[in-house]
Amino acid sequence: MGALWDFVVARRQQLMTDSYLHVSAVIQSVIIATIAAVIIGILVYRSPAGSSIATALASTILTVPSFALLGLLIPILGLGVAPTITALILYALLPIIRNTIIGLDAVNPAITDAARGVGMNRMHVLSRIELPIAWPSILTGMRVSTQMLMGILAIAAYAKGPGLGNLIFSGLSRVGSPNAVPQALVGTVLIVILALILDGIYVVIGRLTTSKGLQ
Template sequence: MIQCLLLATVIGVLVGIAVYRSPAGSAIATALSSTILTIPSFALLGLLIPILGLGVPPTVIALTMYSLLPIVRNTIVGLGAVDPAVTDAARGIGMSRLRVLTRVELVLAWPSILTGMRVSTQMAMGILAIAAYAKGPGLGNLIFSGLSRVGSPTAIPQALTGTVLIVILALILDGIYVLIGRLTTSKGIR
């Protein structure tokens, strides 16, 4: 799951950087990543399984695709919210366009990008449970295994264990994002 979020972050931030100055490009990037979310996760996995087979590959692609929208959108919003006077001042002291982007704009947009990553993580946790149908990894296997044994004395505890573990993992990951935000965002931006 972490590799899916890292991949979605790299793709989402690069797309956001490429289009944030263009209203049409921003609208197209947001619309395309929004369209992915309209496809039910079972249907997307059903489309990917004949191409990639069962297991990890369809799960990774589906989770990466579903994680894109919040990251793309928050990157565009964060970069668009940077005060033009700040970037003009950076250019005025001789910074190149690339240095302005990496040293000023991305630093100021970082809290917004991190928020997009947090939202993507929480969305991906729910979809990861469904990925068990594609023989993908995750705690969804516990849930579906328990549900397949309905009527047995271990069915409900097994499904409940998988559900509780997913919630705990989601909370731990969210706490890690909060910690990363505190460590990587300057006090002046917070």
């Protein structure tokens, strides 16, 4: 335990930087994936066939092992941030697409009919009625994707990606040296702690952005 604390104290600046890069990469990926997934969900949710195809394609991506996907992206995008962020976005799509479709499907048709009856056009109904009602479901998809990406990003150290994965890989590659185990352990624990913090932030965002009637 003393060695672990000594490592944290000695490398605190590096740990703070790696933690920031880890969280930043995940948040950016989730935001981009959310924009893409919500657009896809809006386009297909009225079509059972379209919904099934979109969900199946996103599911197929999720079944590809992280190492394999990164291995396919490296020859195209090189090493570093580009293949890492691309892989994270692809992995984040499924939960958000699925929850967007579920949320939009759950909107009572009587509500949308009433909105059209008072003169709202399709875009107004979507932006003012359907998406706000579907928002809690979309946010749940974002939470799931975020937790998943926090772990996947650690593997992206294989592609020289940013974040705490580099700390873990470096420690595991030097097993037997004095700081190897503390290094890998600290990286792993920090990922868990940061994932829990982000999940708590999502809970707060949900309470602040969801209307009282939907909570």
